[in-house]
Amino acid sequence: MEQNIMLGKNIFWVGKVDDRDVPFHRLTLTKGTTYNSYLLMTEKPTVIDTVDMSFGREFVQNLNNKIELNRIKYIVINHTEPDHSGALGSLAAKAKNAVIVCTEPAVNELKEMYRLHNREFLVVSDGDTLDIGGKILKFIQTPYLHTEETMITYCEDNKILFPCDIFSTHVANYEYFNDLAQVDIKEDFITYYKLIMHPHRRYVQEMIEKIKDLDIKMIAPSHGFIIRDEVQSFIDIYDNMSKNTELDKKALILYSTMTGNTKKIAGIFKEKFEEQNITSNIIDVNKDAMDNIMNAINEADAIFFGSSTKYGDMIGNMEEVLKNLKTLNLENKLGAAFGSYGWSGEAIEVIQDYLNKTNLRSLNTSDIIKSTGMTDIELPLRIRFSSKEDNLKSIDRIVTYTSDLLFSAI
Numbered sequence: 049m050e051q052n053i054m055l056g057k058n059i060f061w062v063g064k065v066d067d068r069d070v071p072f073h074r075l076t077l078t079k080g081t082t083y084n085s086y087l088l089m090t091e092k093p094t095v096i097d098t099v100d101m102s103f104g105r106e107f108v109q110n111l112n113n114k115i116e117l118n119r120i121k122y123i124v125i126n127h128t129e130p131d132h133s134g135a136l137g138s139l140a141a142k143a144k145n146a147v148i149v150c151t152e153p154a155v156n157e158l159k160e161m162y163r164l165h166n167r168e169f170l171v172v173s174d175g176d177t178l179d180i181g182g183k184i185l186k187f188i189q190t191p192y193l194h195t196e197e198t199m200i201t202y203c204e205d206n207k208i209l210f211p212c213d214i215f216s217t218h219v220a221n222y223e224y225f226n227d228l229a230q231v232d233i234k235e236d237f238i239t240y241y242k243l244i245m246h247p248h249r250r251y252v253q254e255m256i257e258k259i260k261d262l263d264i265k266m267i268a269p270s271h272g273f274i275i276r277d278e279v280q281s282f283i284d285i286y287d288n289m290s291k292n293t294e295l296d297k298k299a300l301i302l303y304s305t306m307t308g309n310t311k312k313i314a315g316i317f318k319e320k321f322e323e324q325n326i327t328s329n330i331i332d333v334n335k336d337a338m339d340n341i342m343n344a345i346n347e348a349d350a351i352f353f354g355s356s357t358k359y360g361d362m363i364g365n366m367e368e369v370l371k372n373l374k375t376l377n378l379e380n381k382l383g384a385a386f387g388s389y390g391w392s393g394e395a396i397e398v399i400q401d402y403l404n405k406t407n408l409r410s411l412n413t414s415d416i417i418k419s420t421g422m423t424d425i426e427l428p429l430r431i432r433f434s435s436k437e438d439n440l441k442s443i444d445r446i447v448t449y450t451s452d453l454l455f456s457a458i
């Protein structure tokens with residue numbers, strides 16, 4: 049570990065620079081990344097976030113060179129994804145007196161991931177503070193930046209924001225601070241924003257509102273450069289881009305329903321897309337003119353096709369819509385099939401067959417597993433009779449995945 053990289057009095061960078069090609073969320077980070085962890089050497093020594101699991105042993109050994117691990121009083125975990133919490137298991141095993149500080153949704157994840165069921169946790173909520181003996185930390189919940197349980201930590205005494213994924217860059221570097229960087233980091237900063245944060249831009253706006261009254265002299269994120277020069281200009285990038293409607297994407301949900309169950313699923317898709325700030329339109333293909341339907345498909349970035357199954361087939365005008373797809377150029381669009389059924393649900397499979405013959409990118413579980421390793425997305429989506437709580441979670445995962453794909457293509 050590089051020695052004495054200091055952010056302020058008694059605040060040290062204790063992370064890891066990863067200059068490999070790093071696989072990350074369906075991407076390869078060709079510039080590598082860093083996993084920034086911070087040690088606050090106060091009367092109650094505190095570590096903020098750790099590093100990727102693959103560097104856990106090295107991280108703990110290096111940290112042990114700076115501090116006797118049993119002295120660590122708190123380990124703050126802002127975000128449970130393993131590129132930040134990955135060394136928690138190794139660290140907690142050595143730092144036996146440390147209390148783990150995180151949000152309520154993070155507790156079970158960390159207990160299960162790192163077998164910490166018997167460990168002491170301190171659960172913090174929005175606005176809570178913690179006296180670490182010489183400094184006060186304030187916690188601000190920032191859900192979905194990047195995942196549900198995420199929070200950011202603000203050190204009031206040094207006016208440093210520790211926002212984990214937020215305000216990060218994926219660049220392996222040994223300059224650490226943006227004012228020492230050899231190149232302008234803003235392009236990488238914006239690329240990171242578009243890929244990771246823009247799908248959640250509604251939450252970015254909520255986060256900006258929460259931090260707007262903080263006096264922030266430095267941003268110490270968990271990837272890439274620590275920002276201590278032109279701090280506000282980086283916050284403004286997030287503010288402006290999360291308001292930017294030019295990057296809007298559109299979803300279209302087409303359905304043909306027999307008893308109303310498929311219509312209900314279509315409505316849930318619409319709601320979930322809107323929660324992701326994706327403009328969504330819903331059309332009953334039996335009640336709108338074919339020209340209007342084709343125009344709507346042309347204008348959409350993601351199109352979901354749903355039908356009930358009756359006598360082993362689709363119902364109403366859905367098949368005519370699917371046949372007409374060959375008249376459109378669907379390149380760069382996403383498509384998926386769904387439907388409610390009672391017995392075998394053949395209609396859903398037939399829709400999928402049609403989609404597979406077009407040039408849109410048809411989403412299905414097999415391809416998703418093969419390309420991403422994600423096993424919790426069921427597509428085509430088959431729902432027996434009416435949707436249940438489990439189905440809502442499935443739809444949520446599908447929409448989040450689709451949203452990520454749409455904005456990955458920015």
Ligand code: FEO
Pocket residue numbers: 127129131132194195213271
């Ligand atoms: Fe850097 Fe959401 O992990």
